[in-house]
Amino acid sequence: MRHCLALLSGGLDSILAIRLMQQQGIGVEAVNFKTVFTCCQDQSAQAARDLNVPLTVIGQDADYLDLIKTPKFGYGRGANPCVDCRIYMFEKAKHYMEQVGADFIISGEVVGQRPMSQKRRDLERISYHSELEDLLLRPLSAKLLPPTLPERKKWVDRSQLYDFHGRSRKGLIELAKRFGMEDIPSPSTGCALTETRFSKKVFDLNLRQPTSGLWDYGLLTIGRHFRLNAEVKAIVGRHESENLQLEYLHQLPDATSSALLRPREFSGPAVLLIGPMEKETLAFAGGLIMRYGSAQDLSSEATIEVLGREGTLFLAPTACRSAQSAVPITEC
Numbered sequence: 001m002r003h004c005l006a007l008l009s010g011g012l013d014s015i016l017a018i019r020l021m022q023q024q025g026i027g028v029e030a031v032n033f034k035t036v037f038t039c040c041q042d043q044s045a046q047a048a049r050d051l052n053v054p055l056t057v058i059g060q061d062a063d064y065l066d067l068i069k070t071p072k073f074g075y076g077r078g079a080n081p082c083v084d085c086r087i088y089m090f091e092k093a094k095h096y097m098e099q100v101g102a103d104f105i106i107s108g109e110v111v112g113q114r115p116m117s118q119k120r121r122d123l124e125r126i127s128y129h130s131e132l133e134d135l136l137l138r139p140l141s142a143k144l145l146p147p148t149l150p151e152r153k154k155w156v157d158r159s160q161l162y163d164f165h166g167r168s169r170k171g172l173i174e175l176a177k178r179f180g181m182e183d184i185p186s187p188s189t190g191c192a193l194t195e196t197r198f199s200k201k202v203f204d205l206n207l208r209q210p211t212s213g214l215w216d217y218g219l220l221t222i223g224r225h226f227r228l229n230a231e232v233k234a235i236v237g238r239h240e241s242e243n244l245q246l247e248y249l250h251q252l253p254d255a256t257s258s259a260l261l262r263p264r265e266f267s268g269p270a271v272l273l274i275g276p277m278e279k280e281t282l283a284f285a286g287g288l289i290m291r292y293g294s295a296q297d298l299s300s301e302a303t304i305e306v307l308g309r310e311g312t313l314f315l316a317p318t319a320c321r322s323a324q325s326a327v328p329i330t331e332c
């Protein structure tokens, strides 16, 4: 019995690709690729349960950021370097395939479905640069692509594969119904890099702090981000769970934050400060607490704990006008 490794996002396409292999009696093991920018691991775990396949989650390493900063094949609509990212994913999957002794890899990619990474030329690039070449089979569009090794060796019956192309989901949904699927997952990349507003934070970091590591990029998914100058940024928690996340991140060994500020004796957000802790920057961060906290109505100074310095900041509501007018990076 032949075995393949499937990239499983939990979306309809990857589910159907696996069903097509199972229909031919091929054993399937799945991997889900997780980055600091993706969500939807629950969706892939649920899909793996429904499909009755083992699932392994593979994360990115620090070198993933090279393609976020300088992608060889460029960005999509946002800060999404999809072709480079897919090559990276498949390189990781290839390594895992060799570890577990699978015979080939499948994915749910459909020719022409996504403008950034699924044009025929992109699919060829991904196969080539990941060094999978013809060990990478796309069952949903296989009939539009040259026969891969599993097809030529007759491990997979090509006649039972498909020639889907383009953005329409109609044929895919019909196929899902033939497989008896009732809940059809709606299309979503689950990747923040494709969002225009989020991308502004990524490009800001790429430009202003080009040596940033995974900690800094992961932080982009939390809170409102304000930039005071090239060196200084303040991140404001939008609700208590983000406040707690900021506190947690501040304590991690690879944290680049210089201080965490929290209001004392009034309610308000946590603010994480990136950059030198100086009078002006502390006043800026403290001013953001005043702006989003209940101390706005106070006429006297407010007390703010500076956890990174184990100190206290006394700040009048009018002390930091730049914080009152600051615009989040996502709205710049």
Ligand code: SF4
Pocket (backbone or CB within 6 Å): 035, 038, 080, 081, 082, 083, 085, 086, 117, 189, 191, 192, 193, 194
């Ligand atoms: S949408 Fe995000 S995770 Fe998916 S290929 Fe593009 S960059 Fe990678």
